[in-house]
Amino acid sequence: MSVLVLRLAGPLQSWGASSRFTRRTTESAPTKSGVVGLLAAAAGIERGDDERLAPLAALRFGVRIDQPGTRIRDFQTAHHGVTGTSMPLSERFYLADAVFVAAVEGDHALLSELHAALHAPAYPPFLGRRSCPPAEPLVLQLHEHADGIEDVLRTTPWQAADWYRRRHRPPDHLTVLREASGGESIETADLLRDQPVSFDAGRRLHAPRTVVTDPVPVPIPAGGDPRYAHDPFTALDSLEEESA
Known part of the structure; x- marks a missing residue:
């Protein structure tokens, strides 16, 4: 069993599972549909190619909330491209400054292909919406012999x-x-309706998926990390550097 681990971080992310009409909401964590869509785009799978999508949709998925971010709302206006008439005002919700660790579990050969595709994507990856590009490289690690996403999400720093x-x-x-x-x-x-069945623009289909919530200890390296230590003189040092 292999597990591919991703770090999903960017100024904005938006992971909708039940958005409709002019109100586009976001879940508090990445959806399976969104992450599978990201992987499919990197691999060059076209939206209507359900046959190539199926193995990715069958991967077991998990995500860890490392930095929850802040939910923000944006209002957007648009005009019809032909008539020029105004379209309805829409609400779009985003997560700002969030960081997640996502993991997919499955066949090593498939995950190796996805690992390579993320380093040279056929289509640009995005964090839920095209307006939300990742701020940093997505791949953290590919575990060839792993005990499952539970262990990987519990131990990844x-x-x-x-x-x-x-x-x-x-x-x-x-x-x-x-x-x-x-x-x-x-x-x-x-139950969350984010199990991708088809990304075809004319008949997007998603099935319900069972989601289990687990609390896990924060995986800090043995001996601690100096970034977590409180130094009361840090602010004074910064002021001295600015005045020098």
Whole structure:
């Protein structure tokens, strides 16, 4: 079993699962449909090619919220390209300054192809919407022999931005949203309609997916990390450098 791990970070992200008409919402974490769409774009899979999409949609998916970000709202206007008449005002929601660790689990050969595609994508990847490009390289690691996304999401080091770590103490735990494994007994789970079936522009189809929520300890390296330590003289040092 192999697991491909991604770091999803950018100024804006938007992961809609139930957006309709003029109100385009975002979930609090990346959706499976959004991440599979990102991988499919990198691999050059066209929107109507459901046959090539199916193996990607069958990958087991999980995501960890490392930096929740801030939900913001934007109003957008548009005009009809032919008549010039005004279109309805639309609301679009985004996550600003968020960071997530996403993982897909499956066949090593397929994940190796996706790993290579992300380094030389056929189409530019984006974080939910075309207006949301990633700020940094997406790939963290490809684990060839892994115990599953549970273990990988529990042990991958905390990926919050440096500025966020300086301003915030490590939380008590991080939240993992993952698909249940086969035969797992689930007491509490949610249904999210983000299992991609087809990305065809004329008949986009998504099925419901069972999502399990797990709290995991913040994976900080043994011995701590100096970025987490509070130094009361840091502000004074900065003032001295500015006045020098």
